Amino acid sequence: MADVVNVGVNLEAFSQAISGIQALRSSVSRVFESLKDGMKNRETLEGREKQFISEFQDNLQAVNRDLNELERLSGLVGRPSESHPLHNSGLLSLDPVQDKTPLYSQLLQAYKWSNKLQYHAGLASSLLNQQSLKRSANQMGASAKRRPKVQPSTLVLPPQYVDDVISRIGRMFPDMTIELFRPNGTSAVLLLDIWTKSQYQVFQKVTDHATTALLHYQLPQMPDVVVRSFMTWLRSYIKLFQSSCQRCGRFLQDGLPPTWRDFRTLEAFHDTCRM
Incomplete structure (x- = not known):
């Protein structure tokens, strides 16, 4: 009995409300079945009209009666206790079909992916800042012992600076929709759909080229x-x-338009023609 008091919900009224929902669904189904059948299976036109109107009115009254009963029961159910508020995350456990909509597991996977992405981005930034490709093997061997180990670091910019840059870019390209949001504090992310794979081969190639372009355009200082x-x-x-x-x-060419764009001139090429 103490558990019922702590939960704050009238379980008996809750059970009756579930039965009321089922009754309401049944009465609504009868209304649509009546509309679907229409006035067939009647001897005369006048008789068909009277019988149809009578049945339709009875079904509507049943819907109204079941709806009023459900509204009455909803007031008796009560509200759950908020001694341990979970805010919006508490709604994740209400999903009854985990196999079809595994929202919680997807959020955990996205969070882990975001952490790994930030870590590897810091490693890549530190390696590119070293500009080791411009040094000879002798110079690197002679000074390798004297140089301290470079720790991974990330580029931190003020949020206002990021907002101003994206705002200026949005004004430069008015025909493109650019949205900025911060899902985890101050880290800014441009709104891009990176999860859904297109069913068309031409857009799959454009996605692959865009990934290559992200690796090409790299300048940490600017x-x-x-x-x-x-x-x-x-x-x-x-x-x-x-x-x-x-x-x-x-x-x-092979049923596809030229999907490659040169990084410098922006000229269009087929995949086989750009080699």
């Missing part, structure tokens, strides 16, 4: 230039189905 350059490159796909290949001059 992040606004990087974002602006990438958005300029991405906007060149606005004429994906109108541009011909700059090498072969054809619009289609």
Whole structure:
């Protein structure tokens, strides 16, 4: 009995409310079945009309009666106790079909993926800042012992600076929708659909090229230039189905338009023609 008091819900009224929902669904189904059957299976037209109207009114009255009963029971159910508030996360446990909509497990996976992405981005940034490719093997061997170990670091920018950069880029490309949100504090993310794979081969290739472009446009000292350059490159796909290949001059090759865009000139090429 103490458990019922702590929960704060009238379990008997709750059970009756479930039965009321089932009764309401049944009465609503009868209304639609009556509309579906119409006035068939009657001897005369006048008799069909009278019988249909009578049955339809009875079904509507049953719906109204069941709805009033459900509203009465909903007031008796009560409210659950809020001694341990879970806020919006408490709603995740209400999903009855975990196999079809595994929302909670997907959120955990996305959180782990975000942490790994931030860690590897810091490693990549520190390696690129070293510019080790410009040094000779002898210089690196001589000074390797004297250099301290470089720890992973990330580029931290003020939120207002990021907002201003994205706002300016949005004004540069009015025909593109750019949205910025911060799912985890101050870390800003541009709204992109990176989970759903397109069913069309042409857009799958564009996605692969966009991933390559993200690795190409890299300048830690000037992040606004990087974002602006990438958005300029991405906007060149606005004429994906109108541009011909700059090498072969054809619009289609193997049934596909030229999906590659040069990073410097933004010229269109087929995959086989750009080699």
